[in-house]
Ligand SMILES: Nc1ncnc2c1ncn2[C@@H]1O[C@H](COP(=O)(O)OP(=O)(O)OP(=O)(O)O)[C@@H](O)[C@H]1O
């Protein structure tokens with residue numbers, strides 16, 4: 001069992017500190033332990049106050065867990081006072097914990113200090129040398145170095161300077177940049193950038209804690225630093241997207257999205273299979289185009305083609321009906337994934353898509369049924385986009401959605417040189433699309 005320890009403050013609001021760290025550990029299936037350094041009274045709006053735990057009790061907590069249970073990795077967060085830092089350094093040294101992630105928490109989002117100003121020196125001179133990696137955000141790096149940081153080159157320079165305090169590596173988190181939240185990582189040899197997409201809205205309480213806790217587990221699992229950092233970044237991005245609306249201030253991240261995801265992967269595959277079975281039970285042959293049928297379904301909040309499942313060998317025509325060549329898999333179809341991921345940018349609930357043979361009667365039936373039907377022309381695709389994206393259809397889908405100012409039920413095109421005309425159905429669930437396809441072909445017994 002992977003055993004990891006957080007040494008941090010309690011956040012009564014449940015979104016940062018000890019509470020966030022333990023959620024991250026649990027969702028990544030590590031055994032979590034906690035040494036509480038301070039008790040804060042805070043919520044999503046801000047910190048109302050805190051009291052530090054007496055340093056001897058911090059030392060005793062640390063001794064208790066390390067003497068008995070032990071830890072492959074530890075992370076530190078809010079340490080409140082200089083004598084607490086000293087107690088932590090003593091305990092970590094005594095038990096030589098192999099991986100130590102130091103998140104140098106200085107100030108909370110709302111501006112409340114979480115480390116006494118005079119303790120910054122102790123942090124730099126005594127704890128940093130023990131660290132496998134330190135993970136300041138931009139304001140923390142600025143405070144620790146007394147320098148302004150606004151650009152990626154300035155972050156890289158700051159990372160080099162912080163490395164001189166003795167940690168094995170430095171990650172400067174880019175959440176506070178004005179552009180995309182790029183993190184910078186320096187391992188003493190090279191600087192790497194970890195790009196990211198910004199999640200917008202009043203979200204982000206506990207992002208720093210979530211990131212460093214995930215980093216700690218990935219390092220404990222034995223991943224190299226850069227890979228662990230990239231995975232931690234992906235972890236925090238999804239946890240931000242899933243941020244639940246609790247409280248009236250800044251919504252906390254939802255680390256538990258990661259364990260729900262495992263279940264969701266199973267549901268997605270199952271939904272695809274049972275939808276395909278319905279198709280197989282009908283004389284569905286008329287629905288099959290030259291390129292065969294594919295049906296895709298994405299995980300909630302899917303961010304890349306690996307998070308969209310489809311049928312690797314497609315659903316192929318056979319006699320009067322269709323057959324599934326191989327069971328659905330994640331990452332099986334870039335083409336279907338592009339259609340779905342593009343649609344999800346406009347409506348996250350629309351996670352399913354299916355392509356069927358173009359037939360004028362299907363289109364007129366759809367219109368009679370009152371469905372939203374949009375035609376686009378491949379010839380209208382700007383050449384620059386075509387060159388960049390190949391025939392991914394992202395353009396056609398985005399065009400159709402923007403043209404309608406809504407999500408169409410059906411998007412079709414009449415083809416192009418070497419391109420078969422095609423109908424694509426968009427919807428929330430695969431069964432819904434199969435049922436619609438059967439209705440269009442007049443095959444639905446229901
Ligand atoms: N809005 C955002 N969208 C996507 N990623 C973000 C966003 N804000 C921060 N991040 C990422 O989350 C991680 C934490 O970064 P950040 O700089 O916000 O830390 P922090 O200020 O210590 O967080 P906090 O004080 O809220 O705990 C980094 O990997 C950063 O790139």
Ligand SMILES: Cc1ncc(CO)c(N)n1
Nearest residue numbers: 009010011016017078108
């Ligand atoms: C206890 C605690 N640790 C860290 C942070 C920084 O997010 C916070 N707000 N509260």
